[in-house]
Amino acid sequence: MAWAIVPAAILPGISLTLMLAGGRGTSEGLGPTAVPAAVVLVALPFLWYVTYAVLHTVNSYVALVDGAVVVRNWARRLTTVEGPGFLIRTHIDSSGIAGEVLIVGDDDAAVMLNPRQWREAELNRVWRHAALQQQPGGMPTPRELRRRYPTIRIPLYIRHPGIVYTFWTLLVILYIGVVVNVFARI
Incomplete structure (x- = not known):
C-alpha cells in the first residue's frame, strides 16, 4: 500500500521544489538549496512511512x-x-x-x-x-x-499514551515550524 502513494507524492514534491527554487511574487526563492529543503519537507516524512510499512511487511x-x-x-x-x-x-x-x-x-x-x-x-x-x-x-x-x-x-502508545502523544505533537510542531520558516523565505 505504501508504494501506491509514491506517484501521489512525486508530483507535489516536484512542484514544491520548483516553487521553492524560483520563488513567488517578489521573492527570489532558494535557488539550488531548494532541493535539500524539499527533501527535508517531503521526502523524509514519506520515507519514514515507507520504511515502517516495508519493515512490517517484510519482517512480520x-x-x-x-x-x-x-x-x-x-x-x-x-x-x-x-x-x-x-x-x-x-x-x-x-x-x-x-x-x-x-x-x-x-x-x-x-x-x-x-x-x-x-x-x-x-x-x-x-x-x-x-x-x-x-x-x-x-x-x-x-x-x-x-x-x-x-x-x-x-506497545508504548497503549501503556503511556500521554508521553507518545506529547512526543508526536512536539514533532509535528517542529515540522510545521520548519515548513513555515522555509516558506517565509520565498
Whole structure:
C-alpha cells in the first residue's frame, strides 16, 4: 500500500521544489538549496512511512508451523505458541487509541497483535487450523494484561499514551515550524 502513494507524492514534491527554487511574487526563492529543503519537507516524512510499512511487511508474519503458531513482529522478535493455545479479542482500557487487539498465547508465551496490520482472512485461517480456544477478553488495563501474561509486550502508545502523544505533537510542531520558516523565505 505504501508504494501506491509514491506517484501521489512525486508530483507535489516536484512542484514544491520548483516553487521553492524560483520563488513567488517578489521573492527570489532558494535557488539550488531548494532541493535539500524539499527533501527535508517531503521526502523524509514519506520515507519514514515507507520504511515502517516495508519493515512490517517484510519482517512480520503469523504462520502455522508444525501445529504451532509462530508470530514474528516487525522488529524480528519471534514467539512460538505451542500446544493448547488461546485467542482473545479485546479492547484495552487505556486512554490511548488502542482499538481492538488480539492476544495469542499458551502457558509459556503471549503475544499482542494489532489486527488492523494483518489481513483478516489470513489470520482467521491460521486461528482455525491451530484450533486456538477463543476466550472472553473483557476490558483489561495494560497493567492487568502484564499481570496475566508476563511475557506480553505492550506497545508504548497503549501503556503511556500521554508521553507518545506529547512526543508526536512536539514533532509535528517542529515540522510545521520548519515548513513555515522555509516558506517565509520565498
